Amino acid sequence: MHLYDVQNKSVVVVDILRATSCMVTAFAHRVDSITPIADLEECKKMKSQGFITSGERNGEKVEGFDKGNSPFEYMGEDIRGKKIAFTTTNGTQAIEKAKQASELLIGAFLNLSSVAGHLKKSERSILILCAGWKGRVNLEDTLFAGALIEQLNGEALPDDDAPLAALHLYQKEKNNLLNYLSASSHVKRLSRLNIYKDIEFCLTADQYKVVPTLVNGNLILK
């Protein structure tokens, strides 16, 4: 990340398993806003200000928080019109790093075509920021990057070889994502938490049409 400049760019933050998938699901179910917070304790304190507190560390729900990191927790009436304070191991840290971007969008397979459609309308350069796992490459975020690049193909040129590698991996495996990802280190990590249903859902393209955007530190729908 330190090699890339976010200024004057549209940055798409991606944490497929499961932060950005949860965020997209929450906006599709009419949450008012999500405030991403990198620090766990700071997030916890937001409860006293009327926020729903959400988050995980190392894939597990945090004690004392209202919600964890499964998209199925963000589909009910209880979040409609509410504000959420959200912290995760990787996703909210990625948002923090990219907050100086001209535009910061939340991407997931769940809103893939809507994000692509939004980006196609802009002249700005695009940076797809894969949250990864503690800074390292993971397959699921890389595959999403490939899927988004495929949709943007012909409208954006790669600045280095990372987008090409992501695109080619995605094109190789796009009909087989769930099986393919069973080899990934993070899916193995999460399998121990019995979240197969979450993983399957997070890999489903175009369930929702929302494009969450960061405005003054809060994610909203514009």
Next chain:
Amino acid sequence: MHLYDVQNKSVVVVDILRATSCMVTAFAHRVDSITPIADLEECKKMKSQGFITSGERNGEKVEGFDKGNSPFEYMGEDIRGKKIAFTTTNGTQAIEKAKQASELLIGAFLNLSSVAGHLKKSERSILILCAGWKGRVNLEDTLFAGALIEQLNGEALPDDDAPLAALHLYQKEKNNLLNYLSASSHVKRLSRLNIYKDIEFCLTADQYKVVPTLVNGNLILK
């Protein structure tokens, strides 16, 4: 690189186009040693100490240096038994970053099986350090990493998803490397320098059986 610890590891430094391909070629033609030097001016000064000076910046030979960065320059009688001082845009910087490793080896397609054979004899963890292009991912070094991982398969387990991505890209394209790489940003950069013959040679597996190793700041054959 800052995310990975090199201590107690065997590190394989890779800069396929063209630093490590040149180094392997030079050792196959009986150079005595190669001293990698990150700084250009410092490298130039080594001439007065009897070194052959070699290197490039941004893919081009540096004025005043004896040799550039084409493997075909390292096949003659003129290097036999000689010491070379070598500086390149990416390769020698990668060596500098990894010099605290328990063992630092020079890898290229040209000595692929020999490097794999050497690593299989050791119990140490392995880090394949792709020099890339100014710190960013490039396809040719990633494909070499995939080729090496394929040879190590079953004998080493990935620590995160980057080795899996490299392996799967390599397995997709291994019968088509030259065509595939014509899309890579660095090959496009180098094409302007008319080095198609170099690229073709650098992608040839197992031309040589040498495994250059860093000992006290110098690459030698043990």
